[in-house]
Amino acid sequence: MKKIRHYPFLIVMVILILGISFINLIKKDTDFSEMENRYLAQKPELTLGNILDSSFGTQYETYVNEQFIFRNQWIGGKAITETLLGKQENNGVIKGKNGYLFNKQLNIDKQLKKNVKAIRDFGKNTNTKTYVSIVPNSYDILKDYLPKGTPNIDQEALIEQSYETLKEEKKITNIKLDNTLKEHKNEYIYYRTDHHWTTLGAYYGYLQFCKEQGLTPVDINSLTAHNVDNFYGTYDSKYKGIGIKPDTITYYQRPIEKMVIGNEEKSGLYDLEKTKVRDKYAMFLHGNNPISIIYSKENEQNQGKKLLLLKDSYGNSMIPYLTYNYQEIYVVDLRYYSDSISKLIEDKGIQTTFILYNFDTMMTDNHFYRLSR
Amino acid sequence: MLFSSLLFIFQFLPVFFIIYYLSPIRFRNLILFLASVFFYAWGEPRFVILILISILINYIAGIFIERYDRNEKIRVTILVLSIIYNIGTLMFFKYFNFIIENINYIFKGDISFIDIPLPLGISFYTFQIMSYTIDVYRRDTKAERSYINLGAYLCMFPQLIAGPIVVYTQVSKELRKRSYYLKDIEKGLRIFILGLGSKVLIANNVGGLWDDMAQIGYANISMPLAWLGLLSFSLQIYFDFNGYSLMAIGLGKMLGFDFPQNFNFPYISKSVTEYWRRWHITLSTWFKEYLYIPLGGNRKGKLRTYINLFIVWSVTGLWHGASWNFIFWGIYFFVLLSLEKLFLKKWLEKNVILSRIYTILAILLGWMIFAITELENIKIYFGRLFSFSISEDWIYYLRNYGMILVIGILFSTPFLKKWYDKQANKILCNILLLVIFLLSIAYLVDAAYNPFLYFRF
Numbered sequence: 133m134k135k136i137r138h139y140p141f142l143i144v145m146v147i148l149i150l151g152i153s154f155i156n157l158i159k160k161d162t163d164f165s166e167m168e169n170r171y172l173a174q175k176p177e178l179t180l181g182n183i184l185d186s187s188f189g190t191q192y193e194t195y196v197n198e199q200f201i202f203r204n205q206w207i208g209g210k211a212i213t214e215t216l217l218g219k220q221e222n223n224g225v226i227k228g229k230n231g232y233l234f235n236k237q238l239n240i241d242k243q244l245k246k247n248v249k250a251i252r253d254f255g256k257n258t259n260t261k262t263y264v265s266i267v268p269n270s271y272d273i274l275k276d277y278l279p280k281g282t283p284n285i286d287q288e289a290l291i292e293q294s295y296e297t298l299k300e301e302k303k304i305t306n307i308k309l310d311n312t313l314k315e316h317k318n319e320y321i322y323y324r325t326d327h328h329w330t331t332l333g334a335y336y337g338y339l340q341f342c343k344e345q346g347l348t349p350v351d352i353n354s355l356t357a358h359n360v361d362n363f364y365g366t367y368d369s370k371y372k373g374i375g376i377k378p379d380t381i382t383y384y385q386r387p388i389e390k391m392v393i394g395n396e397e398k399s400g401l402y403d404l405e406k407t408k409v410r411d412k413y414a415m416f417l418h419g420n421n422p423i424s425i426i427y428s429k430e431n432e433q434n435q436g437k438k439l440l441l442l443k444d445s446y447g448n449s450m451i452p453y454l455t456y457n458y459q460e461i462y463v464v465d466l467r468y469y470s471d472s473i474s475k476l477i478e479d480k481g482i483q484t485t486f487i488l489y490n491f492d493t494m495m496t497d498n499h500f501y502r503l504s505r
Numbered sequence: 506m507l508f509s510s511l512l513f514i515f516q517f518l519p520v521f522f523i524i525y526y527l528s529p530i531r532f533r534n535l536i537l538f539l540a541s542v543f544f545y546a547w548g549e550p551r552f553v554i555l556i557l558i559s560i561l562i563n564y565i566a567g568i569f570i571e572r573y574d575r576n577e578k579i580r581v582t583i584l585v586l587s588i589i590y591n592i593g594t595l596m597f598f599k600y601f602n603f604i605i606e607n608i609n610y611i612f613k614g615d616i617s618f619i620d621i622p623l624p625l626g627i628s629f630y631t632f633q634i635m636s637y638t639i640d641v642y643r644r645d646t647k648a649e650r651s652y653i654n655l656g657a658y659l660c661m662f663p664q665l666i667a668g669p670i671v672v673y674t675q676v677s678k679e680l681r682k683r684s685y686y687l688k689d690i691e692k693g694l695r696i697f698i699l700g701l702g703s704k705v706l707i708a709n710n711v712g713g714l715w716d717d718m719a720q721i722g723y724a725n726i727s728m729p730l731a732w733l734g735l736l737s738f739s740l741q742i743y744f745d746f747n748g749y750s751l752m753a754i755g756l757g758k759m760l761g762f763d764f765p766q767n768f769n770f771p772y773i774s775k776s777v778t779e780y781w782r783r784w785h786i787t788l789s790t791w792f793k794e795y796l797y798i799p800l801g802g803n804r805k806g807k808l809r810t811y812i813n814l815f816i817v818w819s820v821t822g823l824w825h826g827a828s829w830n831f832i833f834w835g836i837y838f839f840v841l842l843s844l845e846k847l848f849l850k851k852w853l854e855k856n857v858i859l860s861r862i863y864t865i866l867a868i869l870l871g872w873m874i875f876a877i878t879e880l881e882n883i884k885i886y887f888g889r890l891f892s893f894s895i896s897e898d899w900i901y902y903l904r905n906y907g908m909i910l911v912i913g914i915l916f917s918t919p920f921l922k923k924w925y926d927k928q929a930n931k932i933l934c935n936i937l938l939l940v941i942f943l944l945s946i947a948y949l950v951d952a953a954y955n956p957f958l959y960f961r962f
Binding site for chain 2: 135136138139140141142144145148149150152153156183184186189192193194196197198200203206207209210211213217218219220221223238239279280281282283
């Protein structure tokens, strides 16, 4: 055994591996990963059933992987190594100029065509006026900031094609945002570290929506702005590299009558508790819920007007402005709402439907079939 | 369970080695056997029985072939029966649906497929166990009297799933008696880490470029990107496969076994003939020993030699997967090897530079046929290679993958190994290996990193 000191490498490695194994064994498991915004796998229970269908093996391996000691540090180390290797991307997020992070999107999902057709059919069958807007994602508008030769798909063309399909139904009005957003591309209309548009970007979308309908928009300068600093969004969660500056969320107070989510009643549009956690964007509209009903304070503009808004989370930062023009807004997230839409329209006497999605959700989400319920 | 997983490195390995080295030497084969069965069962509990039966049948076949040593008829019968079983199970599990697909296509039939997953490592262990029975028949080795030893040989977890293909005669002595030196354990550990790094840091990384090709769609890529893609796949498959072999060889060393080398810098070859002496050596050797030579090799005239080569290379292709592109890939190499045998080799030997360019091109195009399963897509990809369309996409990929491609190319040549072997004081090498190990762990942890975007809102 004396000889063992002649093998320093072996000694170091054995201590390292045994040490890590041992610490992993005794350390307490983590429940929730804030960075990833999800619960981590816990130790699976051993049963005869899950051994035989080999699900135990998979579950246990996931558990070992996700509970690995110093998880965030390893992940950060990998991200830095990638940067040192000259990579401009990590975990499917591309780092562009001016601190902007972008989604890497290489292929066109077949779901897009299905979704657009589902919307067209909905427009045909409903009695409301239907407005549709597909919001381009940041990499489409901020093309100048992308690394040279970025192989992303041509969102602009795909959105245009989708509008062509929608136009086949005369009762649908397309609200095209590409040009508006491009005109303002030097302003802070997209978050650098998150996949959403900012409240300013949403405001330009709102202006376009009002213009198409002939509504008088609320003046953004008349609203009181509040800032939430230090926002690291979802792109940053994935990218994890160094040298990323945080975003600032600006939100505008809009006094409302009340907001009803399920059986709960809220007095305001924002969940300010969320400004303290990592996932700050969830402050808008108290996150994504199946259906929320917003009752605005009555004014000359919105008297008696009712809007059905079918949306993803991009919509959450536009709704505060819409309260100025609609007295009742029925905000529905098709991903979580499974009741009949036509019945909702009929029961509530809704006159206008606005379908507002960002391109990414429009292309990949598979809940649009619920429109026909 | 994969070697390149946190579960294997930080749970299976420590526990196994502690038990293995603390127990008396006479129990070690049993421990190795049981641990290997556990290792196999982890991912595939249903098919453990299949491999155990395979061991049993060949175990009995070996003993009976030896017992009826004087009766050629019985010997042959037993051998043939064992081969029918071995090949039969392989055919059933690996090629059944492929055969049906082709029958349906030719006869416009509508026979339904069976829903059976491919048992892990079946291509590898079937070849290994066949080598055993054939060698007993050829009287190259004595029949193994201990089921545990034979089981430990076949199931041995280092080489169970992805080779190298270790034939029984190579390890039969070590199965009975092997020596354990700290020197070997340390050396094994080094080789293991090198293999881990090959797989996790290089193969997985350059693999990202190749995966993107399919995502973008082969029809949409520029000509430079098409070549970059092929280069990245070539590096990916080499570092993946060689990485696995190295990890296996390293683990073998730590257990007291000497496994044969499987790759010897194949990409520096100056001809395709040389390439196949350097690539997946244990497989080529197996086919030579147990197919080419029994068919008559080159001893039955020129025509028969080429027919034999054709058979061997078609089967080699088919061994890699139940799909036509693999068969074409095999035949592609048959054609090149035949041309070299006929006249090309003499010419290549005179031309050092051209011969390398020719070989690299031949290998790259070969990987195209290998990597793309649908013939239609192979045609499209081939078209892109000579499309002279030069858009900007390759700039992005060169910028992002240039460095790792250079590192991959560098490690494909023997330069670094020569440097490594020259170091008398290994401190620098040790630090380098430690860094490779830590980085591999970081990449493995990151692979399980999965930010939930809630979702995409």
